[in-house]
Amino acid sequence: MPRLDIIHNSVKSALIKDGWLITDDPYVIQYRRTVLYADLGAERPIAVERNGQKLVVEVKSFVGASKMQDFKEALGQYDIYRYLLEEVASDRKLYVAISDIAYNAFFTQDVTQLILNKHQLPIIVVDIETEEILQWIN
Template structure:
């Protein structure tokens, strides 16, 4: 079992506050010879007659030796998880959960915006102290 991220509980609580039900903690990804764990899976009912939304959330803190180094790792992990989830459970959408401060100070850079757009990175921006989702970026 992988270690939980520093902001694991804050992101989980933010999802719960926003009306999501946590369905897996962690979320197991299995494909052929690959066995991986994303941080969370959640589901949110939209309406009684329609199927709800299902998401997988990978949480990243960006507290390593540099923001760019952490971004490299997060992007690679995101792409691997997204590809395997699309093959195994395509009804789930993968989000990278990040702190709102990292979003404002790093993800607003033109180079990072270009990379996130080109790679169709979905972000969940969370205000960690308040445990609130500030923004969903698809």
């Protein structure tokens, strides 16, 4: 089992506050003999479903020495998980959850915005202090 990201619990709490039910911690992605672990699986209770969505959330703190290296790794991991989920759980939408600090410091830069727009990376921006979701970026 992989180590939890330092903002894992804040993201989990933010999802719960936003009305999501955490169904998996971690979310196991199994394709044939390969097993990978995304951070969280979440669903909306039927009464308040968000367009019937079920989520898989990969949590990333972007606290490494190189934010661009962290970003490249996150994009690669996102692609791998997305491709596998298309095969084994096509009803789930994959998001990358980041802190508002990482968003404001790195994700608003021109080069990052260009890559995000071309890659169409779904992001959840979380205030890790208040443990609240600030923004859903599809």
